[in-house]
Structure formats: structure tokens, C-alpha cells
Amino acid sequence: MKRIYLDHAATTPVDKEVIEAMLPYFSEYYGNASSLHSFRKEAYEALEKSREQVARILNAENKEILFTSGGTESDNLALKGVAYKNRDKINTKGPHIITSSIEHPAVLETCKNLEKEGFKIKYLSVNKYGVVDLDELLESITKDTFLISIMFANNEIGTIQPIEEIGKIARENDIIFHTDAVQAIGKIPIDVKKLNIDMLSISSHKIYGPKGVGALFIRKNLNIKPIINGGGHERGLRSGTENIPGIVGLGKACELSMERLDRDTRYIMGLRDKLIKGVLENIEESYLNGHPKDRLVNNAHFRFTAIEGESLLISLDEKGIA
Numbered sequence: 001m002k003r004i005y006l007d008h009a010a011t012t013p014v015d016k017e018v019i020e021a022m023l024p025y026f027s028e029y030y031g032n033a034s035s036l037h038s039f040r041k042e043a044y045e046a047l048e049k050s051r052e053q054v055a056r057i058l059n060a061e062n063k064e065i066l067f068t069s070g071g072t073e074s075d076n077l078a079l080k081g082v083a084y085k086n087r088d089k090i091n092t093k094g095p096h097i098i099t100s101s102i103e104h105p106a107v108l109e110t111c112k113n114l115e116k117e118g119f120k121i122k123y124l125s126v127n128k129y130g131v132v133d134l135d136e137l138l139e140s141i142t143k144d145t146f147l148i149s150i151m152f153a154n155n156e157i158g159t160i161q162p163i164e165e166i167g168k169i170a171r172e173n174d175i176i177f178h179t180d181a182v183q184a185i186g187k188i189p190i191d192v193k194k195l196n197i198d199m200l201s202i203s204s205h206k207i208y209g210p211k212g213v214g215a216l217f218i219r220k221n222l223n224i225k226p227i228i229n230g231g232g233h234e235r236g237l238r239s240g241t242e243n244i245p246g247i248v249g250l251g252k253a254c255e256l257s258m259e260r261l262d263r264d265t266r267y268i269m270g271l272r273d274k275l276i277k278g279v280l281e282n283i284e285e286s287y288l289n290g291h292p293k294d295r296l297v298n299n300a301h302f303r304f305t306a307i308e309g310e311s312l313l314i315s316l317d318e319k320g321i322a
């Protein structure tokens with residue numbers, strides 16, 4: 001049976017060029033990037049090259065990139081790192097953090113935990129297309145608000161948020177702005193300077209890189225607290241011996257996704273629109289979820305009122321379609 005994989009928002013296969021780039025760093029250049037002897041050299045150079053590759057895709061500076069174990073850790077570090085730096089605000093009225101009700105669990109569950117610790121969180125509602133309401137955002141800001149965290153694009157319905165406007169609001173109100181760009185990276189050109197983004201999370205396995213590696217962009221001069229303590233790697237913000245093969249994979253995946261952005265966008269958008277048209281025209285009671293235009297190029301998300309979602313998933317799976 002021919003199998004068809006349509007779930008690239010969940011994960012992607014690792015690109016052959018990425019595997020090739022990673023291979024030498026398993027057993028040829030296996031040194032510890034933090035060692036003092038010369039075996040460190042190749043590993044350290046690879047680490048810094050990858051930092052540059054990631055920085056380039058965001059128009060960031062190398063020193064603003066910190067490697068993590070993936071999108072979940074990047075989100076945790078961004079939110080907790082800023083919250084713990086602002087612990088003295090815990091007894092103020094809040095909200096301390098403003099986020100949206102449709103964030104990935106990596107943000108929502110982190111927020112719930114911060115709430116248990118006493119921080120006050122505002123979850124913005126979204127309209128029928130899944131877009132946050134900028135008026136509600138403005139109304140929610142108080143003098144106690146120190147962080148806004150709104151995802152760049154949603155992992156289920158693909159809706160792209162008005163990141164430029166949110167960045168402007170955050171900057172004008174002197175509030176740190178974090179965005180989870182795990183789904184957007186490699187699909188939308190991102191310039192952290194132009195968009196006034198202070199922190200941004202990415203994950204390698206969504207862009208044809210290996211699983212278990214990601215990065216957090218942290219604007220220079222922004223001080224946050226580490227959530228993993230240890231040997232002081234990554235400027236003391238993320239201790240633990242660096243996963244050099246994984247980081248090399250992430251760097252290469254970023255480089256490739258930048259090179260291929262225009263070509264892939266045109267190709268994938270064509271496929272997406274063909275799929276959307278085909279489903280809506282041929283299946284009764286089918287509807288498109290998310291925004292008709294402001295959506296990820298690789299996202300088509302439907303609602304079928306005549307069939308229960310799980311049954312549809314299982315029957316498609318039996319036909320080899322994921």
C-alpha cells in the first residue's frame with residue numbers, strides 16, 4: 001500500500017543533506033565543545049557555525065541564539081526565565097503575562113504552572129479565524145505586565161497572528177515580547193529586529209532537522225533566569241553538554257530552509273490550495289478552519305460535520321494516509 005504523509009506540522013523526515021552534515025560529529029569529531037584540550041576544536045567550531053546559521057534565518061546576532069532540546073524547552077525557558085526574573089511582582093495585581101487561549105501546550109501548560117506559583121496570566125480570546133484581538137490585548141495591559149507571549153502561527157489551524165502589530169504594542173508599552181515560531185520558521189521570512197521580537201522559540205524537527213534540538217533567540221541585554229542549572233553552558237542560561245550533532249543538524253536545516261523558502265512556498269501553496277479546493281468542492285458539509293488567507297503555506301485544516309474526527313483519522317490511516 002502506498003503511504004501518504006500529510007502531517008508535517010507534527011514532524012518532518014530529516015533531510016539527507018542534514019544527516020550528512022551531522023554524521024562526522026558522532027564519532028569523528030566527538031570532542032566536548034567545553035573541554036580545555038584540543039579535541040574541543042571541531043565541536044566548538046561546529047557549535048558556533050550553527051549559531052550563525054540560526055541567527056541568519058532570524059536576522060539576529062550570533063550571541064542572541066541559545067541552543068535547547070526543542071520547542072518545548074525554548075518556550076519553558078522564555079516564559080519561566082522572564083517570570084522568575086520578575087518574582088518580586090508576584091503580589092501585584094497583574095496580569096503579569098498575556099498570552100492567547102490557542103497557544104501550544106508548551107506555552108499553555110507553562111502558564112498554568114506559573115499561575116500555581118502566583119503569577120497572573122491573561123489568556124486572550126481569538127476570533128472565528130483564530131486571530132487574537134488587538135483591542136483586547138491593549139485593554140489587558142497594566143503596569144504589572146512584563147511579558148506578552150503570542151505564537152507566530154498556530155500548529156493546528158495554521159493561522160498567522162499579527163506579529164508586527166503585537167511587537168509594536170509590546171515595544172510601546174515596554175513589555176518583553178516572546179513568540180513561539182516553531183511552526184512559522186522556514187515557512188515565513190522572520191526578521192526579529194523589524195518585528196520587535198525579544199524572544200523567539202524554534203524547533204529543528206519541524207524543518208527537516210533532527211528531533212530533540214531547538215533554539216531560543218534572546219535579544220541582547222535581556223536578562224532572564226536559567227531553568228536548568230549546571231556547568232554554565234550557553235552563557236549560563238542552559239547548562240548541559242551541547243548536543244553537537246543535533247545542533248549541527250538544526251543549523252543545516254535552517255540554512256536549507258532559507259535557501260528553499262521561495263521555491264517551497266510556491267510549490268507547497270499550490271498543493272495546499274488544490275487540496276482545499278478538492279475537499280470543499282467534493283465533500284458535503286466540509287469547512288475550512290483557520291484564516292482563508294493569513295495561514296501557513298503548508299496548512300489545510302478542515303471540519304466535517306457529518307463524521308466524527310477520530311473515526312475519519314482511523315479510516316484514513318487504514319488507507320495509508322496520515
Ligand SMILES: Cc1ncc(COP(=O)(O)O)c(C=O)c1O
Nearest residue numbers: 070071072104106155182183203
Ligand atoms: C507551535 C509549537 N510549539 C512548540 C512545539 C514543541 O516543540 P518540540 O516538539 O520541539 O518540543 C510544537 C510541536 O508540535 C509546536 O507546534
